[in-house]
Amino acid sequence: MKNATIISGRNIHLGYPRGKNFKEVISGLNISLKKGQMTCLLGRNGIGKSTLIKGLLGQLNPHQGEIQLKGRLLQEYSKEEMARNIAVVLTETNIPGNLTVEQLVALGRIPHTEWHAKLRAADYQAIDEAINALKISNLRKERLSELSDGQRQKAMIARAFAQEGEIMILDEPTAHLDLTGRTEIMTLLQQIAVSEQKAILVVTHNVELAIETAHEFWMLIDAGELIIGKPEDLILSGDIMRLLPEGDFKFDLAKGRLVLPMPSSDLKIQGPDEFTFWVKQALLKAEIHHLPHPLLVTSVPFELSYKGEKFSSTEALIEFIRPTS
């Protein structure tokens, strides 16, 4: 089944007034954000990702072109209607640290409560669902100031989830998180997109994790060029390389990650590939590009044999080859 478009933009131009002139940041892009999938917006610093997001949130009006939400022009929506459709998680927030996780998540219900802001049964249910979806029931009563960055980020996403909009937009939700935290958040978002049939747009600089988790990429190359496609297709077509600055970095197709080109060397190492790879990395980092004798790696137990000696680490081997004085 094809995923339905919920936000579409045609020939969008966005920018900022600069003195008497106008600084155009986005020039004539076409987009369609789809339900039931996680889309990652990537591009180098300053290229215009946040500007595009501001356009999608109706905070910045296109001076040319148009953006539609569910077939209606964005400008026609009131603030409250926007909040019922789009939940946002931004990097900069001024949420008081003395709020508990539960109280923060309850803030997500504001667009649904009447002027008296009283929570009803449906609101409590949405709060519970959000807390469960993000797997943070154990943190319910904890104060935000006492959470780790990763836990706080999950609470922020739970607040957005409780808002029950069909769209979630997150600006760098994994900044400041460690590898496990980053992977956990991105995987959760991917699952929520599919299970809740939400359109999730994530701005991220983490290309490798985005490749692993996103259903679709929006690669902002310059003001007027947005490359759209499944990450796998962009890898296969080679378009993924367009994310990289001219020069040293390469995208390793087999490993699915960015790499610096290996310096040329004639290191001959015998042993299983996944082991010789790391030994070679360590030698090259130590500026050892040539070995006059054969080097053998065995995996069980891990051992390096060189010139009749045995070593249990690359560090010991390197120290033997090139002793530090």
Ligand SMILES: Nc1ncnc2c1ncn2[C@@H]1O[C@H](COP(=O)(O)OP(=O)(O)OP(=O)(O)O)[C@@H](O)[C@H]1O
């Ligand atoms: N409020 C503003 N007024 C004027 N120019 C702005 C404003 N906000 C952003 N810009 C300019 O628009 C361009 C794009 O900025 P934007 O923040 O959209 O980039 P970005 O891709 O989100 O960058 P980053 O990855 O560093 O967050 C930059 O040249 C920036 O200086």
